[in-house]
Amino acid sequence: MLYNTPSFSHEHFMRQALREAEEAFAKDEVPVGAVMVMNNKIIARGHNQVELLNDSTAHAEVLALTTAYQVMGSKYLPDATLYVTVEPCLMCCGALYWGKVGKIVYGANDEKNGYHHFTNQNPFPLKTEIITGVLAEECAKLMKDFFKAKR
């Protein structure tokens, strides 16, 4: 007997990205998490590991992307959706651009380091769909709590 794969909501996958962000928080990393989804399935996960890897490029999105490339055996992922808890920075936008990731869903805005702070232009391919504000409050709260504890 064949069952249909249940269709999950953006909130469902953003919760998974939030779990990654919480893991970053627990490791004293800036709490950003990401999951890469294809055909309603998570194919890669990542959370910020800049401190652990001593590498300023080790953002959640980049780690999820590079894992997804290896999983899929492809350096282009037009059918994938990236869920990330916080607005991507310029570096991560560029990485998503090169990977031709079809859809990007993010939670909280990042007024300081988000890409909107650095450009008024669309840094993605024209086809790329952008969805914002999914579980924004929860995603932002994690960041606020982290930086509050650091002060």
Place this chain on the structure above:
Amino acid sequence: MLYNTPSFSHEHFMRQALREAEEAFAKDEVPVGAVMVMNNKIIARGHNQVELLNDSTAHAEVLALTTAYQVMGSKYLPDATLYVTVEPCLMCCGALYWGKVGKIVYGANDEKNGYHHFTNQNPFPLKTEIITGVLAEECAKLMKDFFKAKR
């Protein structure tokens, strides 16, 4: 007896970046090369390995940067200079921004994928010094030859 370290020119280090770009060309990768310099010494080298690594983030600058982080044991490199044969893309600008790389020297402009195509704003920290056009013709010629051969 103590000798002074000779002071090398921008052209000297750009030639080293060009050697990296030529290595990329020989491996059928888009011919971009980079070297990271500190105190007049090359601390890391990189050339584009997107095809080999099947990873759209494996640009020359990113590879040189991540090597330099490991070599220096630091995720910030304010005293380093990055030499790269072609104008960095948005992803690489973001990576250089996060690494606080003090000086960026590039050769040829990239009208299609260079960062100037995506933003009118300065994507780097205010302190970052940018020098352009070093051995520009040689750097551009390598790219033109590569894409001509692909057609």
